[in-house]
Amino acid sequence: MSDSFPEIKSKDSLVAKHVTKPVWDKLSRAVTKTSGFSLDKAIACAVQFDNQHCGIYAGDWDSYKVFADVFDPIIKEYHGITDDSIHTSDMDASKIKGNIDPAAPVHSTRIRVGRSIDGFGLSPGITKEQRVGVENLMKKAFANLKDDLAGSYFPLTGMKEDVRQQLVDDHFLFVSGDPNLKVAGMERDWPEGRGIFHNKEKTFLTWVNEEDQLRIISMQKGGDVKAVFARLATGIKAVGDSVKTESGKEFMLDGKYGYIHSCPTNLGTGMRASVHVDLPGWTKEGLATLQARCEELHLQPRGTRGESGGQTGVTYDISNKHRLGYSEVQLIQKMIDGVNTLYKEDLELKKKHGL
Amino acid sequence: MSDPFPEIKSTHSLVAKYVTKPIWEKLSRAVTKTSGFSLAQAIACAVEFDNQHCGIYAGDWDSYKVFSDVFDPLIQEYHGISADSVHTSDMDVGKINGNIDPTAPVHSTRIRVGRSIDGFGLSPGITREQRVGVENLMSKAFANLTGDLAGTYYPLTGMNEQVRQQLVDDHFLFVNGDRNLTVAGMERDWPEGRGIFHNAAKTFLLWVNEEDQTRIISMQQGGDVKGVFERLARGIKAVGDSVKAESGKEFALSEQYGYIHSCPTNLGTGMRASVHVDLPGWTKEGVDKLNARCEVLCVQPRGTRGESGGQTGCTYDISNKHRLGYSEVQLVQVMIDGVNTLWKEDQEWQKKHGM
Numbered sequence: 148m149s150d151s152f153p154e155i156k157s158k159d160s161l162v163a164k165h166v167t168k169p170v171w172d173k174l175s176r177a178v179t180k181t182s183g184f185s186l187d188k189a190i191a192c193a194v195q196f197d198n199q200h201c202g203i204y205a206g207d208w209d210s211y212k213v214f215a216d217v218f219d220p221i222i223k224e225y226h227g228i229t230d231d232s233i234h235t236s237d238m239d240a241s242k243i244k245g246n247i248d249p250a251a252p253v254h255s256t257r258i259r260v261g262r263s264i265d266g267f268g269l270s271p272g273i274t275k276e277q278r279v280g281v282e283n284l285m286k287k288a289f290a291n292l293k294d295d296l297a298g299s300y301f302p303l304t305g306m307k308e309d310v311r312q313q314l315v316d317d318h319f320l321f322v323s324g325d326p327n328l329k330v331a332g333m334e335r336d337w338p339e340g341r342g343i344f345h346n347k348e349k350t351f352l353t354w355v356n357e358e359d360q361l362r363i364i365s366m367q368k369g370g371d372v373k374a375v376f377a378r379l380a381t382g383i384k385a386v387g388d389s390v391k392t393e394s395g396k397e398f399m400l401d402g403k404y405g406y407i408h409s410c411p412t413n414l415g416t417g418m419r420a421s422v423h424v425d426l427p428g429w430t431k432e433g434l435a436t437l438q439a440r441c442e443e444l445h446l447q448p449r450g451t452r453g454e455s456g457g458q459t460g461v462t463y464d465i466s467n468k469h470r471l472g473y474s475e476v477q478l479i480q481k482m483i484d485g486v487n488t489l490y491k492e493d494l495e496l497k498k499k500h501g502l
Numbered sequence: 503m504s505d506p507f508p509e510i511k512s513t514h515s516l517v518a519k520y521v522t523k524p525i526w527e528k529l530s531r532a533v534t535k536t537s538g539f540s541l542a543q544a545i546a547c548a549v550e551f552d553n554q555h556c557g558i559y560a561g562d563w564d565s566y567k568v569f570s571d572v573f574d575p576l577i578q579e580y581h582g583i584s585a586d587s588v589h590t591s592d593m594d595v596g597k598i599n600g601n602i603d604p605t606a607p608v609h610s611t612r613i614r615v616g617r618s619i620d621g622f623g624l625s626p627g628i629t630r631e632q633r634v635g636v637e638n639l640m641s642k643a644f645a646n647l648t649g650d651l652a653g654t655y656y657p658l659t660g661m662n663e664q665v666r667q668q669l670v671d672d673h674f675l676f677v678n679g680d681r682n683l684t685v686a687g688m689e690r691d692w693p694e695g696r697g698i699f700h701n702a703a704k705t706f707l708l709w710v711n712e713e714d715q716t717r718i719i720s721m722q723q724g725g726d727v728k729g730v731f732e733r734l735a736r737g738i739k740a741v742g743d744s745v746k747a748e749s750g751k752e753f754a755l756s757e758q759y760g761y762i763h764s765c766p767t768n769l770g771t772g773m774r775a776s777v778h779v780d781l782p783g784w785t786k787e788g789v790d791k792l793n794a795r796c797e798v799l800c801v802q803p804r805g806t807r808g809e810s811g812g813q814t815g816c817t818y819d820i821s822n823k824h825r826l827g828y829s830e831v832q833l834v835q836v837m838i839d840g841v842n843t844l845w846k847e848d849q850e851w852q853k854k855h856g857m
Contacts, residue, residue, distance in 0.1 A: 148536060148563060148621055176564035177532045181503060185535070208503060209531035266503055 150175040153187065153194045155202075161221045162193035162202035170216055179209035182268030182277065186214055189271070191330050201225060204331045204409050206272020208265065208399050211407070222404065222411050226471040234405030234415050237474035238380040243373050247483055251490040252425040253370030254462065255318070258379050258479075261359035261408040261417035263399045264390060269409040270333040270358055278340035281360050284396075285353070288389035289344045296382055298346035300355075303338035318366075318423075319349055321357045322453065333358055333409070351382045359408050359417075361386070370422060370486075376479050405471055415471025420482045423451050426489060427461040428496030434458065440492070444485035445469060465489065505530040505542065508549045510557075516576045517548035517557035525571055534564035537623030537632065541569055544626070546685050556580060559686045559764050561627020563620065563754050566762070577759065577766050581826040589760035589770050592829035593735040601728050602838055606845040607780040608725030609817065610673070613734050613834070616714035616763040616772040618754040619745060624764040625688040625713055633695035636715050639751075640708070643744040644699050651737055653701035655710075658693035673721075673778075673806070674704060676712045680809075688713055688764070706737045714763050714772075716741070725777060725841075731834050760826055770826025775837045776819050778806050781844060783851025785816040792818070795847070799840040800824060820844065 152171045155163045166186070174186045184206025187194075193202025203221060205211050211218050223230070247253055263269055264284065267277045282302070289300050303311070314320035320343050328334055345352040354362040363386060365379035387398055399407035405415035429437040434448075441448050449464040450457045465486055467478040496502075507526045510518045521541070529541045539561025542549075548557025558576065560566050566573050578585060602608055618624055619639065622632045637657070644655050658666070669675035675698050683689055700707040709717040718741060720734035742753055754762035760770035784792045789803075796803050804819040805812045820841050822833040 173567050173570055175567075176535045177568040178535055178538075180531045180533055180540070212528050212530075213532040215528050 148176070150187065153190075155190070155193050156195060156197040157193040157199035157202050158197070160193045160199045160202040161224060162190045162199065162217075165217050165220050166190055166193075174214055174216065177213055179207050179213050179272065181207035181209045181266075182272035182274055184210050184268070184272035186217070188332060189214060189217075191332070192327050195330050196326070201410070201412055203411060204271040204333075205269055205407075205411065206332070206409075207268040208263070208401075208407050210269075210272065211401070211404065211411075218411060222414060222471070225412060226415070226469070228472050232472065233402055234471065235474050236405065236416065237476045238383070239476060240373055240377040240380060242476045243376065243479055243483070245483060245487075246373050247370035247422065248487050248490055249370065251370060251486065253486075254423040254425070255366060255368050256370055256372050256375045256422050257318070257364060257366035258372075258375050258418065258420040259362050259364045260379070260383060261406065261413055262361045262363055262383070262387070263407050264360055264394070264396050265399045266396050267360060269360065269407070270356065271331045271409050273356075273360070275336050275339070278336065278356050282340045282342065282355055284390065284394050285344070285355050285361070287393045288386060289353070291389040291392065292346075292385055295348070295378070296346055296351050296385055298344055298351070300342055300344045302342040304341075314343065317349075318451070319343065319345065319352060321354055321362075325454070328358060331409075351378060353386065358410065359413070370424075372420065372422070372479060372483050376420070376475075413470050415469075416473070416475045416478060417470060418475050418478055419466045419470075420479050421464050421466035422482075422486055423462055423464055424486060424490070425461050426463055426493045427502055428493035428500060429463075429489065430461045431500040431502060432496045437463075440489070441465070441468070441485075444488060445481050446485040446489075503531070508542065508545075510545070510548050511550060511552040512548040512554035512557050513552070515548045515554045515557040516580060517545045517554070517572075520572050520576050521545055521548075529569055529571065532568055534562050534568050534627070536562035536564045536621075537627035537629055539565050539623070539627035541572070543687060544569060544572075546687070547682050550685050551681070556765070556767055558766060559626040559688075560624055560762075560766065561687070561764075562623040563618070563756075563762050565624075565627065566756070566759065566766075573766060577769060577826075580767060581770070581824070583827050587827065588757055589826065590829050591760065591771065592831045593738070594831060595728055595732040595735060597831045598728050598731065598834055598838070600838060600842075602725035602777065603842050603845055604725070606725060606841065608841070609778040609780070610721060610723050611725055611727050611730045611777050612673070612719060612721035613727075613730050613773065613775040614717050614719045615734070615738060616717050616761065616768055617738070617742070618715045618762045619749075619751050620754045621751055622715060624715065624762070625711065626686045626764050628711075628715070630691050630694070633691065633711050637695045637697065637710055639745065639749050640699070640710050640716065642748045643741060644708070646744040646747065647701075647740055650703070650733070651701055651706050651740055653699055653706070655697055655699040657697040659696075669698065672704075674698065674700065674707060676709055676717075683713060686764075706733060708741065713765065714768070725779075727775065727777070727834060727838050731775070731830075768825050770824075771828070771830045771833060772825060773830050773833055774821045774825075775834050776821035777837070777841055778817055778819055779841060779845070780817050781848045782816040782857060783848035783855065784818075784844065786855040786857065787851045789813065795844070796820070796823070796840070799843060800836050801840040801844075
């Protein structure tokens with residue numbers, strides 16, 4: 148028996164490049180043990196959409212191994228690492244030099260990482276039972292958090308609509324309906340098993356069962372990146388220790404690929420350190436020019452209403468572009484230095500455009 | 503999650519050579535779509551026994567693809583083929599030169615092939631439902647055989663014990679309890695789904711659901727290999743056509759590896775063409791010397807009570823050694839020529855030993 152080779156609509160994607168017919172013939176009849184995930188599910192986005200750059204997700208840690216013939220070259224090419232690269236994690240906030248210029252018009256700072264608990268599937272493949280299992284484990288784990296990390300878990304199921312909308316508008320909570328997430332299988336059984344934990348101040352939060360099992364988030368108004376990073380490091384450790392205490396299970400960590408996420412582009416640190424900052428000079432200069440400059444600075448500009456939210460006004464979400472091949476400390480430093488550079492250049496561009 | 507790397511007791515087996523720790527890490531979390539077969543199941547014999555040469559079985563056609571990192575080099579080494587070899591089938595009895603010397607003391611001639619129906623698992627992995635499905639399909643297919651091929655199907659379940667024992671003693675029927683078959687998973691749910699078809703003369707037979715889904719057999723007293731081969735070719739075609747008519751399904755046939763069998767050593771023609779012949783001269787000369795001579799002639803000597811039956815007396819089962827890398831015509835020719843040579847030499851040994 149064989150499964151017919153699909154037409155991969157995203158012709159310029161890494162999936163189109165690395166999922167050739169021979170690779171398909173070899174791997175299309177495999178499923179993973181943890182969640183029964185298959186190659187066709189992994190590449191669903193590249194098959195259904197024509198605009199994917201990467202186009203593949205993992206349904207569990209098994210996927211990265213069973214489909215290594217596809218994932219290894221894609222990961223290598225996307226992240227620019229070599230065959231013998233290994234991942235180094237460094238969460239020591241004291242190694243950060245300087246901070247964002249206090250004069251820069253930074254509205255807020257947010258740093259997130261993804262974490263996945265070994266033994267459960269990842270969002271595209273996780274079974275319904277496993278998803279509820281993750282939520283139940285996390286409810287117990289959250290109860291052990293103390294002091295400024297202590298808070299409450301709010302399941303999405305049964306959440307009041309106006310509460311949900313406010314959390315979204317205030318940039319705390321994820322939404323559903325992203326086409327990639329749907330096609331990749333990450334919105335199955337929505338909203339069961341999904342929710343958000345946060346402390347009282349909403350400066351330490353954890354998303355449960357969105358694109359990853361966990362997104363651990365530290366955020367606050369203003370531009371004190373060092374403090375946000377320090378809280379994040381403490382929080383990740385506390386959550387990890389608590390999960391270990393409650394279940395004996397650890398976060399999935401690979402010697403080569405770092406922290407395991409559903410999207411191979413998030414491997415490594417899984418860290419996106421961002422600020423919402425006004426760049427009126429750059430806006431006048433032009434979005435394309437800003438994007439090119441960000442490339443050089445190893446940054447990524449986004450809109451302020453989520454990954455697929457689009458750009459309006461002069462406020463940008465600026466974050467580190469890389470996830471793997473650098474430590475967390477190195478990526479934070481890039482973001483700080485990059486934002487400071489963009490701000491300095493924004494002042495010059497404002498002058499240039501008479502703003 | 504990972505499955506711990508097993509200790510492979512058959513330290514000199516092809517499995518020990520090709521299932522390295524990195525390969526295990528890559529493939530141990532995969533199962534096949536058709537029957538949910540895993541690498542651990544595939545290599546069970548090499549793990550549990552210390553005397554395997556090969557040590558691996560496939561649970562379905564998928565296994566050969568999903569675990570190709572193991573099967574491909576193993577098949578190439580065992581069969582002495584190259585990575586770009588293709589299989590050629592030739593069942594044209596008109597191409598056979600000569601026949602076995604009529605004066606040779608041949609008791610009987612038997613030629614078998616294995617055939618697997620695409621869409622069902624292979625014996626080590628086949629699910630219970632699939633096994634019954636194969637039996638039901640074959641029962642229907644047998645009813646379409648005509649002329650000298652027409653006969654009756656006898657399920658093993660409910661077979662009279664004396665009838666069963668007689669069929670075994672007369673070299674028609676398989677037995678159970680073979681340690682390899684048991685450990686490899688081929689005796690699950692025994693005897694359900696197993697049986698034997700044969701025509702009235704017991705010259706055309708078919709085993710259902712033993713080591714392969716079907717073993718198609720042509721046999722008769724005496725040494726008319728050409729006659730036996732002609733009937734086999736006709737019978738295989740008739741069975742294949744009938745299966746196709748009943749179900750739309752074909753025999754599993756790979757361009758590279760020929761007819762798909764559960765044991766990779768049977769790939770290609772899947773054909774074992776054998777005679778039971780007395781070699782008293784060779785017996786006196788010594789079984790070791792006979793073994794060595796057979797190697798040179800590309801034939802394999804066995805006892806006359808099945809593959810694991812052992813050697814007694816001076817009657818040997820002599821068959822072609824190869825399965826893949828040669829056509830059926832070539833292998834039948836090798837057997838005819840080899841037996842004729844052994845018979846000529848046996849007469850010289852008899853003289854030498856004053857018999």
